[in-house]
Amino acid sequence: AQTVTQSQPEMSVQEAETVTLSCTYDTSENNYYLFWYKQPPSRQMILVIRQEAYKQQNATENRFSVNFQKAAKSFSLKISDSQLGDTAMYFCAFMRSGNEKLTFGTGTRLTIIP
Amino acid sequence: AAGVIQSPRHLIKEKRETATLKCYPIPRHDTVYWYQQGPGQDPQFLISFYEKMQSDKGSIPDRFSAQQFSDYHSELNMSSLELGDSALYFCASRIQPGQVVPYNEQFFGPGTRLTVL
Numbered sequence A: 001a002q003t004v005t006q007s008q009p010e011m012s013v014q015e016a017e018t019v020t021l022s023c024t025y026d027t028s029e030n031n032y033y034l035f036w037y038k039q040p041p042s043r044q045m046i047l048v049i050r051q052e053a054y055k056q057q058n059a060t061e062n063r064f065s066v067n068f069q070k071a072a073k074s075f076s077l078k079i080s081d082s083q084l085g086d087t088a089m090y091f092c093a094f095m096r097s098g099n100e101k102l103t104f105g106t107g108t109r110l111t112i113i114p
Numbered sequence B: 001a002a003g004v005i006q007s008p009r010h011l012i013k014e015k016r017e018t019a020t021l022k023c024y025p026i027p028r029h030d031t032v033y034w035y036q037q038g039p040g041q042d043p044q045f046l047i048s049f050y051e052k053m054q055s056d057k058g059s060i061p062d063r064f065s066a067q068q069f070s071d072y073h074s075e076l077n078m079s080s081l082e083l084g085d086s087a088l089y090f091c092a093s094r095i096q097p098g099q100v101v102p103y104n105e106q107f108f109g110p111g112t113r114l115t116v117l
Helices: none
Strands: A003-005 A010-014 A019-021 A024-026 A032-039 A046-052 A064-069 A074-079 A088-096 A099-104 A108-113 B005-007 B010-013 B019-024 B031-037 B044-050 B053-057 B064-068 B074-078 B087-094 B112-116
Touching: A003 A088, A003 A099, A010 A019, A019 A108, A024 A074, A032 A064, A032 A074, A046 A064, A046 A074, A074 A088, A099 B031, A099 B044, A099 B053, B005 B087, B010 B019, B019 B087, B019 B112, B031 B074, B044 B064, B044 B074, B074 B087
Parallel strands: A010 A108, B010 B112
Antiparallel strands: A003 A024, A019 A074, A032 A046, A032 A088, A064 A074, A088 A099, A088 A108, B005 B019, B019 B074, B031 B044, B031 B087, B044 B053, B064 B074, B087 B112
């Protein structure tokens, strides 16, 4: 079974600063996908960024980027130029290729301070 | 663009009652997933359906059952409700990779908040 660990229950950062959220996972699989989901106070689950394990290049989506270290089983999320709207719970998630259920970490509550 | 629709958005039930949650996937999506998110917890996978057949099963209690219908909508039936069933229930849908999107992405609905009193 796969496990996903987020060791930072809460983080806060000043607006416009950069913040990095950590995620580690444990799997014996070689083909899988990793995701970061954002859950704002509305509780809607919003996909922020995804990474295919077979790709060495780190994924980037505007102000969001990841540092994917496959050997270390690490998948951190960097938010640059943080904005007030980034305040949310962030979940790291794992999906094994061919088995499509998502396994989530326990989440990191991020607060952007004006 | 059309999104995943869940109904009702809020539901209040008494202990030992039954509840039915509905999920309408994005058009052309053939796979539906159900997740349960308890207060302050991460979402936990319950069950999934592909082309109206159960494709995977997680930590779903025996008191719960689900199915996917010919129009691809899905219903989660919950009986003998317990206080611990109070949670946010998400439905997510997906289309098989390669047809429209080349990767595995699940699109989440807004969730149904179930409160058991």
